[in-house]
Amino acid sequence: MGPLFPNGIITGEWDFVIALLLGIIFGFVLEASGFSSSRNITGVFYGYNFVVIRVFFTAVIVAMVGMLYFxxxxxxxxxxxxxLPTFLSPMILGGVIMGVGFIMGGFCPGTSFTAIAIGKLDGLVFAIGLFLGIFVFSLSFPLFENFFVSGNMGNVTLTDVTGISAAWFAMAFTVVALAAFWGTSIIEKKIRKNMTEHTF
Amino acid sequence: MNINQSTDNEPKYINPYLGGVLLGLLVLITVFVTGRGLGASGAIKSTVVATAKVIMPATVKSNSYMNSVANSEHSPMYTWLVFESIGIFVGGLLSGIIFGRVKKFRIEHSPKISSKTRLWFALGGGMFFGFGSQFGRGCTSGAALCGTATFAFGGVIVLFAIFGTGYAVAYFFRKLWI
Structure with missing residues (x-):
């Protein structure tokens, strides 16, 4: 049956309507969880607010286990x-650059859109930065074109790379997530004792 | 936003585990319906190419990265991710209205830094994030969240690279946040 679009069960004209609807739910959940505030998001790196770990890991394990059941x-x-295709070294470098951007800016692209929606100018400036960053990347693309396509492993899954079945990864992620929920709640309690505010 | 205001009216957010379950179900439904995940940086790339096509058409033609997107009968903005990202904004606005967080324009920052510092770092952070997302084939949404959820090896790589780097450099940027 699914996926519905690739199997032609829902046709092209509904494409953008569905995109808008799914986006609305996405933005709603991000904002309602507290991701329209950069100070909530960066709490994950300083231990005063682990909402990112809770939302992100829960989402990953629900989606993973759901995929397997579906x-x-x-x-x-x-x-x-x-x-998603894997280009090993470019993607590691990309992740490292994004990590620096994350700690400097306090948002990721999706969360900055929700910050703009509720009136945060820091979110708007972050999004302008995203635009400039991608602009600079596109213009300078000829300089690193070869590196960009290096380490191409194709559209590989964890199972393709390791030979271990997806169900084991779903279980490992679940165990790690539960341990992280428990561990981070202890760290959070300790760190919050020395802080006057932790949720923004 | 000063320190007293935010403690006096601490914002009400939904339970993070509920948020996570909803987000996970959304990823599942999105993959079930479209065969792909969600995203955010892709829409900005479309905007960049659409802008470049107007202000520097010759450069776009000679640039293989932009030309592959620009060279279609439709505008570069006519993509799934652009409509989905408009949805992210609308959804954020709806949640903000419902929970009373839509207020006048403001800059949120730690009391230890000025608004100006916050904005310069937000700009720089955005530039890094945007630049890196192109090498990463997606950002936190498309690569880290949806990539990992679909068991893509690259998604897990990006996830660990982003958060690993965040923890590694957090110390140096601590004044911005704590």
Missing amino acids: DYFGWLDLSKIFI
Whole structure:
């Protein structure tokens, strides 16, 4: 049955309507969870607010386990979904650069859109930065074109790389997430004792 | 935003685990319906290419990175991720209205830094994030969240690289936040 678009069950004209609707839910959940505030987000790096870990890890394990069940019930053909391609060294470098940007700016792209929506100018300036950063990247692309496509492993999953089945990864992520929820709540309690405010 | 204001009216957010379950279900439904995940940086790339096409058409033509997107019968803005990102804004606005967080324009920052410092670092942080997202084939949404959720090896790489680097450099930027 699924995925619906690639299998032609929903046709092209509904594409953008669905994009808008899914985006609205996405933005709503991000804002309602507290991601429209950079100081809530960066709490994950200083230990005073681990909302990012809670939301992110819960989302990953729900989605992972859901995918496996959907596949098991025959609702979703996992061989037909898009798997992000892996370009090993460029993606490590990209992640490192994004990590620096994350700690400097306090947002990621999606969360900055929700910050703009509720009137935060720091979110707007961050988004302008995103635009400039991608502009600079695009203009300077010829300089690192070869590096950009290096380390191409194709559209590989964790199973393709390791030979371990997806279910084990879902379980490992779940165990790690539960341990992280427990551990971070202890750290958070300790650090909050010395702070007057921790939720923004 | 000063220190007293934010402690007096501490904002009400939904339970983070509920937020996580909703976000996870959303990722699942998105993959079920579209066969792909969500995203955010892709929409900005479209905006960049659309802008460049107007202000420097010759450069876009000779630039393989931009030309591959610009060279279609539709505008570079006519993409799934642009409409989805407009949705992110609208959804954030709806939540903000419902929970009473839509207020006049303001700059949120730690009391230890000025608004100006906050904005310069927000600009720089955005530039780094945007630049890095192109090498990463996506940002926290498309690569780290949806990539990892679909068991993509690259998604996990980006996830660990972003958060690992965040923790590694957090000490040097601590004055911005604590």
